[in-house]
Amino acid sequence: MDLAFIIEKTTLIVIIFLLSLVIAAYSTYFERKVAAWFQDRIGPDRAGPFGLLQPIADGVKMFMKEDFIPKHADKWLFIIGPGITIFVALIPSIIIPWGPPLEMFGRKIALQVTNFDFGILFIFGALSVGVYGIMIGGWASNNKYSLFGAVRASSQMISYELAMGLSAITIIMMTGSLDLNEIVAKQHGMNWNVFYQPVCFVIFFTCALAETNRAPFDLPECDSELIGGYHTEYSSMKLGLYLFSEYVSIFISSALIAVLFFGGFNFPGMDYFTGNTLAIIGLLVFFTKISFFIFVFMWIRWTLPRFRFDQLMHLGWKTLIPVSIVNLLITGLVIALYEGWFWSN
Amino acid sequence: MQSLTNRKKVVSDKPMTLMEKIYIPAIVGGMWITFKHLMRRGNTVKYPEQIRPFAPVYRGMHVLKRDEKGRENCTACGLCAVACPAEAITMTAAERKKGEEHLFREEKYAAVYEINMLRCIFCGLCEEACPKEAIFLTDRLVPTEFHRDEFIYGKDQLVELVDNRIDITKRQHTGKRTK
Numbered sequence: 001m002d003l004a005f006i007i008e009k010t011t012l013i014v015i016i017f018l019l020s021l022v023i024a025a026y027s028t029y030f031e032r033k034v035a036a037w038f039q040d041r042i043g044p045d046r047a048g049p050f051g052l053l054q055p056i057a058d059g060v061k062m063f064m065k066e067d068f069i070p071k072h073a074d075k076w077l078f079i080i081g082p083g084i085t086i087f088v089a090l091i092p093s094i095i096i097p098w099g100p101p102l103e104m105f106g107r108k109i110a111l112q113v114t115n116f117d118f119g120i121l122f123i124f125g126a127l128s129v130g131v132y133g134i135m136i137g138g139w140a141s142n143n144k145y146s147l148f149g150a151v152r153a154s155s156q157m158i159s160y161e162l163a164m165g166l167s168a169i170t171i172i173m174m175t176g177s178l179d180l181n182e183i184v185a186k187q188h189g190m191n192w193n194v195f196y197q198p199v200c201f202v203i204f205f206t207c208a209l210a211e212t213n214r215a216p217f218d219l220p221e222c223d224s225e226l227i228g229g230y231h232t233e234y235s236s237m238k239l240g241l242y243l244f245s246e247y248v249s250i251f252i253s254s255a256l257i258a259v260l261f262f263g264g265f266n267f268p269g270m271d272y273f274t275g276n277t278l279a280i281i282g283l284l285v286f287f288t289k290i291s292f293f294i295f296v297f298m299w300i301r302w303t304l305p306r307f308r309f310d311q312l313m314h315l316g317w318k319t320l321i322p323v324s325i326v327n328l329l330i331t332g333l334v335i336a337l338y339e340g341w342f343w344s345n
Numbered sequence: 346m347q348s349l350t351n352r353k354k355v356v357s358d359k360p361m362t363l364m365e366k367i368y369i370p371a372i373v374g375g376m377w378i379t380f381k382h383l384m385r386r387g388n389t390v391k392y393p394e395q396i397r398p399f400a401p402v403y404r405g406m407h408v409l410k411r412d413e414k415g416r417e418n419c420t421a422c423g424l425c426a427v428a429c430p431a432e433a434i435t436m437t438a439a440e441r442k443k444g445e446e447h448l449f450r451e452e453k454y455a456a457v458y459e460i461n462m463l464r465c466i467f468c469g470l471c472e473e474a475c476p477k478e479a480i481f482l483t484d485r486l487v488p489t490e491f492h493r494d495e496f497i498y499g500k501d502q503l504v505e506l507v508d509n510r511i512d513i514t515k516r517q518h519t520g521k522r523t524k
Contacts, residue, residue: 034383038382039387040382040386040388042387045391299379299380300372300376302379303376304375
């Protein structure tokens, strides 16, 4: 652990942290714009050119609001809830491979804060802790709507985590590794997993929508039934953190979908480039993919109505899990045939 | 049993078919519809920069007219106040003194003339009631204020300026007074 290494990683962490926050902030702006476009409106256009300063105005507004803690709330849990949510939402960003290694200052800089052999497991671990922030916030508010939101969030997360895990296992089987770098490397060029596993992709994407509490699975906040769901009692920047963490997790989920199914930073014709050119193009390609998925998340939100809770559970347990298990079995069978398990010797 | 009105409808609760259970065709169809809207621009008028043209007979903020010599037309007869269904108009009459002939056209005038713009419903009945062609509604808008009392417009806001007349020729269709 020399000094240069520490500086390199610290810089990377700070850049990724700020980038996640900036992207999340601008996702709020973009979400309003996209919503407006889908509804034949214009959207925010007053703050700065094209309304580009809107997220900053929103942030200032959030800070200026009264930071209210209800009398009957559990104070410490109430404060810690949003913190856990945003922390857990940001955590998976350390392991996502953002691009091919850069060469700078005579060093090879991997565009990934750290790499574990069990990368995918780490991400799933972090994602499932994500519900704690919501659960704690909803419970500590001591409000029936918050509690309902929290209970819904946790049951929804548990239900969809299974199908998500099963579809991820399919990808792991195809790659033969839990390492995100290897999963990306395996999809070199245009060999993206989505072409081999479209069903798996659809399941994973549906579960990602559910995990990030986005429409049509936004039952935990569900304004029309639960006022604000788990953040009914929150105000000021605590509410801001909850809303923010939703966008951070959309960003991270989009990155994860891009890594697992759309080849991460791989793009067709990448063999013609080397070194830093490759790194920069790869980075741009990766962010284009992420932006596209963020857009699809919003597109779906402004298209579909919300599921009823029994439909949600029905879809999760009776449709997605069986389909992903069948998909898993077929994938296993195909791999076994391909590797020649049945007729060698 | 036969229903009385025959308007009863049987609600369909048939189970979903396989295609409907898959959801994806319906979702793709819905997303295509929203995508078509994405490609389309709305009819938004960006108001402060872009003003939609008013009809010539638009009923907006009132004006108290002066005649060609710059004298106020209003004689404080009170017909507008009587006609007003919202009771938005109040006035106090006063007698014209010697030497004020250049200010008021007839020997009685409104010393105070107030319209409460929050009460006003812009029906234009005051304009119809006026025998002296003194009050007209114009195509100007009543601006927003922070306090209610600022909406009570006195003569300082209602009477047109001598050197800045307000054109109401398009509204002079009553035919009571011809030039």
